Amino acid sequence: MAVTDRCTTIINRALEPMHLKGDYIDRALVPLVPELCKLAAKHQQSIASPVFTAIFRKIMSTWTDTVVGPKPPDPSVLIAAIKQWLCSCATCAAVRTFLTLNVQRSQTWPRIGAPTRRHVEGFLSKHARAAATWETVRSSPQGITVNKADSLVGSVQWLINPKKGAKLLLTISKDTAELKTILGADYARILTALKAPLRPTAAATSAASGSGSDSTGQAMQNVPAASNASIRAPAATIAPTAKCSLASMSSASTSIPNAGGPLKKQKK
Numbered sequence: 001m002a003v004t005d006r007c008t009t010i011i012n013r014a015l016e017p018m019h020l021k022g023d024y025i026d027r028a029l030v031p032l033v034p035e036l037c038k039l040a041a042k043h044q045q046s047i048a049s050p051v052f053t054a055i056f057r058k059i060m061s062t063w064t065d066t067v068v069g070p071k072p073p074d075p076s077v078l079i080a081a082i083k084q085w086l087c088s089c090a091t092c093a094a095v096r097t098f099l100t101l102n103v104q105r106s107q108t109w110p111r112i113g114a115p116t117r118r119h120v121e122g123f124l125s126k127h128a129r130a131a132a133t134w135e136t137v138r139s140s141p142q143g144i145t146v147n148k149a150d151s152l153v154g155s156v157q158w159l160i161n162p163k164k165g166a167k168l169l170l171t172i173s174k175d176t177a178e179l180k181t182i183l184g185a186d187y188a189r190i191l192t193a194l195k196a197p198l199r200p201t202a203a204a205t206s207a208a209s210g211s212g213s214d215s216t217g218q219a220m221q222n223v224p225a226a227s228n229a230s231i232r233a234p235a236a237t238i239a240p241t242a243k244c245s246l247a248s249m250s251s252a253s254t255s256i257p258n259a260g261g262p263l264k265k266q267k268k
Contacts, residue, residue, distance in 0.1 A: 015029075015055070015062075025066060026067070030168060033059060034171050053184070057184060060165070060183060064189070064194070067161050073154075078128075078152060082096060085123050085128070095109070099152060100156070102148075105147065105148050105153050107146055108146075109143055110139065111142070114141065117136060117143065120134075131148070132146050165190075165194045
């Protein structure tokens, strides 16, 4: 069986609609991208060939539509209230960071003791009543679990996920013309959702400047900061990497339900 046929078989299983949810995309499809790049290079196949184009386009479209999604309601009122929480103790600072910069929905601070728990609860009640709920961890000493409101979870994710998506796109290719070929009609939509600038191809830039300089790799760099200044997401540097680099996701699992395990070299 040809490598493209084997890819198609696995891809069809990986992209069954029942699987295409946020956690599955992160756990299975995202790690699949660099592995497919590696496979294409091994068999001297172009990543812009039809079989690879189909999977890369589907993964990026699914990421854009499912993981990034539409912009959630503005949480600036909630964030403004949390900013009035000025206590600088370690636990209060950690809870504030969790509420405004962490994509997790819930976090526990175990065994901090009843006095510290009551101290944190006092500030939560005063500054974050609409942004979170909390409960006591009945241990000795006591702890506290804080649960973030959906509005805050969605807002932080909406700021961070486009940067992750832009980095994923760079893993496929840094060449603007090649990305246009791979993404086809979805190119502009995906780059817009990832808040990445649409830049001219290397050839177009060289022709315009007359300098012959190569702009390959510039299509996705310098992703602009989010417009909502009330939340500052952690920086996700999108450093130039070699085409189809495996470094950015080498430690991720590539488990695919019902995919029949990893690709193996066929015996002649």
